[in-house]
Amino acid sequence: MQIAIFGTGYVGLVLAAAMSDVGHDVTCVDVDAGKIAGLQKGRVPIYEPGLEALVRDNQAAGRLTFTADQALGVASAAIIFIAVGTPPDEDGSADLRHVLEVADLVGSAMQEPKIIINKSTVPVGTADQVRAAVKARLVQRGLADLGFDVVSNPEFFKEGAAVADCMRPDRIILGVETAGGRTEQVLRELYAPFNRNHDKILVMDVRSAELSKYAANCMLAAKISFMNEMADLADKIGADIEKVRLGIGSDPRIGYHFIYPGVGYGGSCFPKDVRALISTAREHGIDPVVMEAVDARNNRQKTLLFDKIRARFGSDLGGRTFALWGLSFKPNTDDIREAPSRTLMEALWAAGARVQAYDPKAMDACRQVYGDRSDLVLAPTQEAALDGADALALVTEWKSFRSPDMAEIARKLKHPVIFDGRNLFDPAVAAGYGLEIIGIGR
Numbered sequence: 001m002q003i004a005i006f007g008t009g010y011v012g013l014v015l016a017a018a019m020s021d022v023g024h025d026v027t028c029v030d031v032d033a034g035k036i037a038g039l040q041k042g043r044v045p046i047y048e049p050g051l052e053a054l055v056r057d058n059q060a061a062g063r064l065t066f067t068a069d070q071a072l073g074v075a076s077a078a079i080i081f082i083a084v085g086t087p088p089d090e091d092g093s094a095d096l097r098h099v100l101e102v103a104d105l106v107g108s109a110m111q112e113p114k115i116i117i118n119k120s121t122v123p124v125g126t127a128d129q130v131r132a133a134v135k136a137r138l139v140q141r142g143l144a145d146l147g148f149d150v151v152s153n154p155e156f157f158k159e160g161a162a163v164a165d166c167m168r169p170d171r172i173i174l175g176v177e178t179a180g181g182r183t184e185q186v187l188r189e190l191y192a193p194f195n196r197n198h199d200k201i202l203v204m205d206v207r208s209a210e211l212s213k214y215a216a217n218c219m220l221a222a223k224i225s226f227m228n229e230m231a232d233l234a235d236k237i238g239a240d241i242e243k244v245r246l247g248i249g250s251d252p253r254i255g256y257h258f259i260y261p262g263v264g265y266g267g268s269c270f271p272k273d274v275r276a277l278i279s280t281a282r283e284h285g286i287d288p289v290v291m292e293a294v295d296a297r298n299n300r301q302k303t304l305l306f307d308k309i310r311a312r313f314g315s316d317l318g319g320r321t322f323a324l325w326g327l328s329f330k331p332n333t334d335d336i337r338e339a340p341s342r343t344l345m346e347a348l349w350a351a352g353a354r355v356q357a358y359d360p361k362a363m364d365a366c367r368q369v370y371g372d373r374s375d376l377v378l379a380p381t382q383e384a385a386l387d388g389a390d391a392l393a394l395v396t397e398w399k400s401f402r403s404p405d406m407a408e409i410a411r412k413l414k415h416p417v418i419f420d421g422r423n424l425f426d427p428a429v430a431a432g433y434g435l436e437i438i439g440i441g442r
């Protein structure tokens, strides 16, 4: 089948790679001509395991093309995905400008019926706005009878595992105007290659599909914030949150997933989506007490490691150097959006300290955000980050940090302390090397 995907960010690009890999013909459209020129040469601008190879293979096979020509994109397919960004507005609500620009464009250029699919994470009611924008253009052009449908089909892939999640989804949500209609049939056909062993397609109305996306992310964020609060309590009352985690995760109603305490959730989804749903709730006269607490706890959690460092080394950190392991908001990505590492670095700098950071993938992203500054060294290896440092702070649980040479760490640090923001290290084992572990809730 022929499809066009507007937006070549994480969502659009991963979707394009997966759709073309199962045999669909995909045209990717982006207004960023530089990015398109790079993609045409097989240069994938983000790090996502498996993505680059998939893009190159399918480009070579002629099933995946990239263009900055938007009208050509509209003409290329009857199925159009909108996968452009929805950055937060100042009040936390999602900014729909780019989504509505694509809608406007489709309405201005379409010559035959289209199925327009919202893949971007958009607030409840966006499909109605897209429909209105397309319709307005068609009316202007005297084509009011030209048919089109707007579908909500949210994505649920995780950065770092996006290709696998897209290829083997837990569920495929189709929010359609008319259940059982032609649009649903077309989408079932489109998704058939991803829906093989058992039926993962859930058909529902458009608004329920839109809300499902936010509800899923907010529920996951709530699990994390709840655990972070329990960790705080465990710290104060002398319990070990890691024991508690196992104690409660064994209940299948709770489960082991997403109950890892840490330095707070980051990334481009949870923080933004929680705030956007708070804003939607307020717009509808609801006081979103649960979600506000989730957000507030997370903001506090992001400063926790710094508070622990200050409690240990005092408020004036002038002349001190801290090794920092992990910049990305989680492993297997180079994404540092809303990463807890940034909150920590900025607080350390404000208190006069220097940072020697290492991350397996996110060093370029860090350089782009912070540029050259005398209080930041991007170390070539995780071991080099320790040289001359007072203590080590671990923020992201990359695999290479899991079983480091503890003796070397103890030898290199001026003070044998690790601030373990992910409870990666066993305090008893570390103690055998003379290292003190200051973790989260233990």
Ligand code: UGA
Pocket: 121, 155, 156, 157, 158, 159, 160, 217, 220, 224, 257, 258, 259, 260, 261, 262, 263, 264, 265, 266, 267, 268, 269, 270, 329, 330
């Ligand atoms: C999240 C969702 O997990 C995806 O299902 C969703 O599709 C995606 O948002 C999206 O809306 O696009 P992602 O942001 O890539 O995916 O990352 P997660 O793996 O969910 O992690 C989010 C944050 O929570 C990370 O900072 C991670 O360190 C933190 N986390 C996760 C914890 O602190 N504890 C946990 O137990 C789990």
